[in-house]
Amino acid sequence: MPPIPKISSQSTLPATALITGGASGIGLAIAHKCRAKGMRVGIVDRNTKLLARAKDDLASGAPEDVLTFDVDVTNTEDWEKLKGDVERAWGQLGFLFLNAGIGGKGDWGDREYFQRILNTNLFGVVNGLNTFVPFLKAQSGYRSSIVITGSKQGITNPPGNPAYNASKAAVKSLAEHLSYDLKDTDIGVHLLVPGWTFTGLSGNVPGSEEKKPDGAWSPEQVADYCFQKMNDGKFYIICPDNDVxxxxxxxxxxxxxxxxxxxxxxxxxxxxxxxxxxxxxxxxxxx
Structure with missing residues (x-):
C-alpha cells in the first residue's frame, strides 16, 4: 500500500494525514514527509507548546493545511471529538499514524506504572483504531493507510521493563490482526518498529541542543525508511540503526x-x- 493515498478521479480533495504523538520525534518527522508530499496534516499531542511549534514548522505559509489537536489518547471522548473535528475539516482521511507512546520504568507491585504505560501505549492505539477504522472503511473511492508504532522490545522482550514490553507486544498482535481483517479492503496496515532512535525519550525535543548518539538513527531516517517499506508493500517495517x-x-x-x-x-x-x-x-x- 503506497504511503500517499490515491484519490478517486472524481475527488479534488488533497490527501490528509492524522498523526498521534506528532509534535516531536518520529511523529514530527513523518509529518514533515507528508507535508513535503503536499498532504494536509493533523498533529495530535498533549504538549501544547510543542503543538504550536509544530504548526509553525509545518504550515509553510498555508496554516489551513496544518491542524493541531490537544488530545488525551487514553480518553475515548477525546477520540470521538477528534473524529468529528477531522470529519468537519476534511471529510476524509488518507493516512492514520498511531504513534503516541510513553516510556518509564517500574517494578511488580507498582500499579501506577503498569496502568500509565498500558493506558497510553496500548489503549491509546485501541482507542484510535476503534474510532477511525470504521471511518476509513466507510470512505468511498479513497485508498488509505494505517501505520502503528511498535518496538523491538515487544518482539524480543528484554528484561527490565515489563509494562512497556507488554504494551508493545500487544500492539504488534493488534496490528497483525488488523492487517488480516482489512486485507480485502482499500486500507493498508503497517507495523513500524524503530531501532535505537534519537527521540524525545532520549532528550531530542524540538529546540533541544542535545547531540544524537552515534549509534542512533535520527527520526528523519526512520521516516524515510518507513515510507520506503510502505511503498514496497511491507507490513513489518523493522528499522536498523547505526549499531544493529x-x-x-x-x-x-x-x-x-x-x-x-x-x-x-x-x-x-x-x-x-x-x-x-x-x-x-x-x-x-x-x-
Missing part, C-alpha cells in the same frame, strides 16, 4: 522465538546458563 544491522535483528528475533519452540526457559538471551549457546548460535547462523 537487519541481520542481527533477525537473529535476535529468531533466537527469541526458539525459547517457545524448543521449550527453553523464557528470555534465554539474557540468562547466564545460555550465554555460550546463544553466542555460538548467533555466530553460526545467517539470514
Amino acid at each position: 544491522t537487519p541481520e542481527l535483528d533477525k537473529k535476535r528475533m529468531m533466537w527469541t522465538a526458539g525459547d517457545a519452540v524448543y521449550e527453553r526457559q523464557p528470555l534465554t538471551r539474557w540468562r547466564k546458563e545460555y550465554a555460550e549457546e546463544s553466542k555460538k548460535w548467533m555466530e553460526e547462523n545467517s539470514f
Whole structure:
C-alpha cells in the first residue's frame, strides 16, 4: 500500500494525514514527509507548546493545511471529538499514524506504572483504531493507510521493563490482526518498529541542543525508511540503526522465538546458563 493515498478521479480533495504523538520525534518527522508530499496534516499531542511549534514548522505559509489537536489518547471522548473535528475539516482521511507512546520504568507491585504505560501505549492505539477504522472503511473511492508504532522490545522482550514490553507486544498482535481483517479492503496496515532512535525519550525535543548518539538513527531516517517499506508493500517495517544491522535483528528475533519452540526457559538471551549457546548460535547462523 503506497504511503500517499490515491484519490478517486472524481475527488479534488488533497490527501490528509492524522498523526498521534506528532509534535516531536518520529511523529514530527513523518509529518514533515507528508507535508513535503503536499498532504494536509493533523498533529495530535498533549504538549501544547510543542503543538504550536509544530504548526509553525509545518504550515509553510498555508496554516489551513496544518491542524493541531490537544488530545488525551487514553480518553475515548477525546477520540470521538477528534473524529468529528477531522470529519468537519476534511471529510476524509488518507493516512492514520498511531504513534503516541510513553516510556518509564517500574517494578511488580507498582500499579501506577503498569496502568500509565498500558493506558497510553496500548489503549491509546485501541482507542484510535476503534474510532477511525470504521471511518476509513466507510470512505468511498479513497485508498488509505494505517501505520502503528511498535518496538523491538515487544518482539524480543528484554528484561527490565515489563509494562512497556507488554504494551508493545500487544500492539504488534493488534496490528497483525488488523492487517488480516482489512486485507480485502482499500486500507493498508503497517507495523513500524524503530531501532535505537534519537527521540524525545532520549532528550531530542524540538529546540533541544542535545547531540544524537552515534549509534542512533535520527527520526528523519526512520521516516524515510518507513515510507520506503510502505511503498514496497511491507507490513513489518523493522528499522536498523547505526549499531544493529537487519541481520542481527533477525537473529535476535529468531533466537527469541526458539525459547517457545524448543521449550527453553523464557528470555534465554539474557540468562547466564545460555550465554555460550546463544553466542555460538548467533555466530553460526545467517539470514
